[in-house]
Amino acid sequence: MAMRPGRNCRPPGGISRRGHAPPPARIASSRREIAMAQTDRDDDPAEIPYRGHGIPKLGFENYWYPILRAAEVKKKPKAVRLAGRDIVVYRDDGKLYALDDRCPHRGVKLSLGECSYKGTGTISCPYHGWTFDGSNGRLVAAIMDGPDAPITRKVTIRHYPIREFAGLIWLWPGEMEPSVLEEDIPPYIGRQDEFFTIPMYTDYKCNWRWLVDNWGNDHHAQYVHRSSPELIFQPVLPFALTIEPKPLPSGKGMSFKRSGGMTSAEFPGLGRFPNNEWWRFMKPTGRGNVSGFQESKAHKVYGIQNQSELWLPGLIIVGRLSGEYALIQWAVPIDENTTRCFNINNFRRLGRMREMYDRLHYAVWRGWAHDRIFSDQDKVLVEAVVPGPERLSKSDTGVIAWRKFAGANARRPEPAGKASLDVA
Amino acid sequence: MAMRPGRNCRPPGGISRRGHAPPPARIASSRREIAMAQTDRDDDPAEIPYRGHGIPKLGFENYWYPILRAAEVKKKPKAVRLAGRDIVVYRDDGKLYALDDRCPHRGVKLSLGECSYKGTGTISCPYHGWTFDGSNGRLVAAIMDGPDAPITRKVTIRHYPIREFAGLIWLWPGEMEPSVLEEDIPPYIGRQDEFFTIPMYTDYKCNWRWLVDNWGNDHHAQYVHRSSPELIFQPVLPFALTIEPKPLPSGKGMSFKRSGGMTSAEFPGLGRFPNNEWWRFMKPTGRGNVSGFQESKAHKVYGIQNQSELWLPGLIIVGRLSGEYALIQWAVPIDENTTRCFNINNFRRLGRMREMYDRLHYAVWRGWAHDRIFSDQDKVLVEAVVPGPERLSKSDTGVIAWRKFAGANARRPEPAGKASLDVA
Amino acid sequence: MAMRPGRNCRPPGGISRRGHAPPPARIASSRREIAMAQTDRDDDPAEIPYRGHGIPKLGFENYWYPILRAAEVKKKPKAVRLAGRDIVVYRDDGKLYALDDRCPHRGVKLSLGECSYKGTGTISCPYHGWTFDGSNGRLVAAIMDGPDAPITRKVTIRHYPIREFAGLIWLWPGEMEPSVLEEDIPPYIGRQDEFFTIPMYTDYKCNWRWLVDNWGNDHHAQYVHRSSPELIFQPVLPFALTIEPKPLPSGKGMSFKRSGGMTSAEFPGLGRFPNNEWWRFMKPTGRGNVSGFQESKAHKVYGIQNQSELWLPGLIIVGRLSGEYALIQWAVPIDENTTRCFNINNFRRLGRMREMYDRLHYAVWRGWAHDRIFSDQDKVLVEAVVPGPERLSKSDTGVIAWRKFAGANARRPEPAGKASLDVA
Ligand code: FES
Ligand code: FES
Ligand code: FES
Structure with a gap:
């Protein structure tokens, strides 16, 4: 039977390129905010045509989306928004990373920070230097607390599957395991050998x-x-x-x-x-x-x-x-x-x-x-x-x-x- | 007894120049929106001086209002707002027409459309060409559905009494039968033979x-x-x-x-x-x-x-x-x-x-x-x-x-x- | 025991330079507005870190605050905002005055008015000339009602303690008796003989x-x-x-x-x-x-x-x-x-x-x-x-x-x- 990425269907396990763990819980405020925006408010006339069909205001989450042209992500971290989420996208040593764009310490946008430790895939918050691993969202150093700070590795923020492909940056905003990008998107984009x-x-x-x-x-x-x-x-x-x-x-x-x-x-x-x-x-x-x-x-x-x-x-x-x-x-x-x-x-x-x-x-x-x-x-x-x-x-x-x-x-x-x- | 356009008083029947039918029901969202705006919210300090007198925030509806200088309505339809309503005003063959500025099909503003059929008093929606008769608000053609489309003449939108007089465009935003403009407005404007x-x-x-x-x-x-x-x-x-x-x-x-x-x-x-x-x-x-x-x-x-x-x-x-x-x-x-x-x-x-x-x-x-x-x-x-x-x-x-x-x-x-x- | 301006502590009586009476009740709308802003709304994420400590969104009111450089208050009245309140600040004959920036008559901003009667410490509303004494907020003339108008002296608006000191304009937005400015602020500013x-x-x-x-x-x-x-x-x-x-x-x-x-x-x-x-x-x-x-x-x-x-x-x-x-x-x-x-x-x-x-x-x-x-x-x-x-x-x-x-x-x-x- 041919795979059919329909409703309630999970793509085969382990197909994520970086095979990461299930995404951590989102921060409460963000979760609530999104939930509120997704809910059809009774008095919102914009929902009238879509309410009955369950087509959400902020999009279907569990898909790959093109979000930038590849050339737009250079040295500096870049703030993007997708499906109502604020996300910081950065590149280190050629690899791409995407994290929730809010430092859990005291709330500053990570996108104002920098990748201070080249080759480690990390981004450091501009305020007190909390440093996160882009591949799993883990806090790997709270610089101002020193190297032995107990908070380190106790904190994780949400990371997002991200890919560069066909001259585009692709993001997966949902909480399901990501599909294989090349197979999930139209073959014209997906087969770069032919197109x-x-x-x-x-x-x-x-x-x-x-x-x-x-x-x-x-x-x-x-x-x-x-x-x-x-x-x-x-x-x-x-x-x-x-x-x-x-x-x-x-x-x-x-x-x-x-x-x-x-x-x-x-x-x-x-x-x-x-x-x-x-x-x-x-x-x-x-x-x-x-x-x-x-x-x-x-x-x-x-x-x-x-x-x-x-x-x-x-x-x-x-x-x-x-x-x-x-x-x-x-x-x-x-x-x-x-x-x-x-x-x-x-x-x-x-x-x-x-x-x-x-x-x-x-x-x-x-x-x-x-x-x-x-x-x-x-x-x-x-x-x-x-x-x-x-x-x-x-x-x-x-x-x-x-x-x-x-x-x-x-x-x-x-x-x-x-x-x-x-x-x- | 002299006519007195006071409270609960209807002007004599049939005095509208174009003698149109009672206006059709307004679209639900617009009706609700207006109703909400007209209602005194308990916490709105702007209502304090007027609440007791019943003077509405969006004006008394059943009157003629000047809305534009006559020279401002040329070939292209014009969007105006009056008493909180968005209205498209257009001119065809010298006559003026006014309709709710929202196509009931999929909601686009009619004021972006054009009067494609000169001499018919119609305006066509820019999106799929639904064409409305300005004199009664009826849908007379759904162009993209072809000439025999069953939807035609099943749909009516609100039209508004409109006049050009004394160098001004006059609109009647209310739902009552309009009065005779020349008699209802001050005699200085109303008697253009004298002034x-x-x-x-x-x-x-x-x-x-x-x-x-x-x-x-x-x-x-x-x-x-x-x-x-x-x-x-x-x-x-x-x-x-x-x-x-x-x-x-x-x-x-x-x-x-x-x-x-x-x-x-x-x-x-x-x-x-x-x-x-x-x-x-x-x-x-x-x-x-x-x-x-x-x-x-x-x-x-x-x-x-x-x-x-x-x-x-x-x-x-x-x-x-x-x-x-x-x-x-x-x-x-x-x-x-x-x-x-x-x-x-x-x-x-x-x-x-x-x-x-x-x-x-x-x-x-x-x-x-x-x-x-x-x-x-x-x-x-x-x-x-x-x-x-x-x-x-x-x-x-x-x-x-x-x-x-x-x-x-x-x-x-x-x-x-x-x-x-x-x-x- | 040394005086300690802590919680529930009133500074010694009568220390206000102008020794004014207890401030009159604030106008209802302003009171409500401030109250609403000060209340932690359950869904306001900005309150999460401060709610438990009782640190108010609009600041601690019963303190002196610098609000302008002294040179900024010249001949014309000046509108400022402090702790969410709109206040008009003006200077007459060298003295400073601060009043709620809303005329209680029909609501116009007093800061658009002028000090028409030099040497009296008053400001006149630009709309109908209601004239207020800046030292106590009393209406001293309703110009358009004539000199014998019964409304005069029946109306009082809120006035605020205000001082010029150390090249700064200082305002006290709270309702408690003001403290002695020079003693309440840091000694570096408070002792202009030394600094x-x-x-x-x-x-x-x-x-x-x-x-x-x-x-x-x-x-x-x-x-x-x-x-x-x-x-x-x-x-x-x-x-x-x-x-x-x-x-x-x-x-x-x-x-x-x-x-x-x-x-x-x-x-x-x-x-x-x-x-x-x-x-x-x-x-x-x-x-x-x-x-x-x-x-x-x-x-x-x-x-x-x-x-x-x-x-x-x-x-x-x-x-x-x-x-x-x-x-x-x-x-x-x-x-x-x-x-x-x-x-x-x-x-x-x-x-x-x-x-x-x-x-x-x-x-x-x-x-x-x-x-x-x-x-x-x-x-x-x-x-x-x-x-x-x-x-x-x-x-x-x-x-x-x-x-x-x-x-x-x-x-x-x-x-x-x-x-x-x-x-x-
Ligand atoms: S807010 Fe990010 S490190 Fe403090
Ligand atoms: S939205 Fe007007 S014709 Fe389709
Ligand atoms: S509004 Fe101030 S005097 Fe009338």
């Missing part, structure tokens, strides 16, 4: 759920992006499609079979949509062509199963018919009102010359046309959502399916004192 | 009630404005007046009979007030002369009844003895802590040459001396109010009378399930 | 308690300041000291006997601390030399008892072995999240030439090296404290002792209806 990756990110002032909804084949693209430079020489995208969401066999997400639809319609009493699109004569086939995937190189040569997939914990994979490029957009929950939107561009390795061309093409065209202009059209909209009740319609089939799938299948610790029941 | 109007506004960082109190003949003018350029060549305004507030026969507001008072006094142990006013020899009569009104051209020629009046929902009319000019200042409640203070200057139409002179005089003198300098002296003070209990005194007679009058006489819907009782 | 004083201050974005903890011989100096320019030519400060806190006989604070310690140590698995200090060969004795105090000029010639003392309500005195200079750092609670940190430099008067030298030396070296660089190293850290539980260790002996001492011995009004019990 190379160019990532960038932007922080959105909105909750992560609004951004993922935006990716659920909700027909916004046909409307929002109809005049974006990226699509201007493409055929009109069809709308009013029939969307059939299908869970992936891997359990990691879903794909969407799209059929029917129209590229133009007359609305009684209003007029045509789209209007003023006469200049779209230039290319009769292209991305708008939903039925072409079965005949594509992506499918026939490379064996790719779906042109686009939506994965847990909240990311979309959009491939090209050529099979030589896929964009992954990843909604990383920073806190309740901030989402880091990663655009991870993946190019098939087709030789040195082609790689140079791809990088150049990204630098002069796609990085601007998609990762800035196209994505920013979405940013404006998801940042303009006013929380409250919704009226969903046929075009939300994908969004509704995603919410159900995600709430039912996200990886979670087994509830304490209960047998695992497969209710999916 | 022309120059408006301007400034947003104050304070609750609207503090600004209206400031207009209740509270003797602040004699103190605050004693050295403003506008009054510098006027006689000293008398203080310690006896104020007799009188409801207007129309029920729309009150006037204030002023008598007695002094223009100078010796305060034991302190000195004179005002001191250093030797230069005020120049003009023995003028605005300070409270008894001159009965002999004025305003009264004898034009039949004006009072030199100044305070009207519901919260505006002051200050006339000149000449009867040829009146200033209307209108406190428009934007939200709990913001008030749009309109200065609406009304000039009697006395021929083309005189109008040119009046406009020029406004541009070079009055617009600066009153609408900026004089008004800004008030702005600094009402923005410096620290909420809490008050100690009212004789000089607050007008303020106290106003609060009682306004609380008792403001137009309100009849309480559901109760016969209308005239308790005024 | 002259150069003060400066900076506002920290943190609660005052974190700053005082920072002064409790908590061994942060040896760590934080090890590379500050001020200490760079000093011997390394020893750490892992044994701290013996001792209450001062005066009851005003505590001193700390320091013994043992090390200036360097090898930490197993890490390395030496400090590392890279080879250049500290230059001066074998100096501030690091904790045992030298008994032999110092400070002790033998000037009779000073302790090199450093921590006093109520929250200040540290750090002397030099020469006895000719002492720095007083004073944590002044502005509000919950703001602390004014005064650095008050005190130089023994040793003749005109020496004073000129000291002033010059301060201007070119110490004002920069200590009051800026050295102090700002602390500022960064206390502003980086994340509220929550602590894990105290041996190096916190001084901090723990301070918290106990302060909570038990701070001057407080006797609980109503209870006999005074010495529970210290």
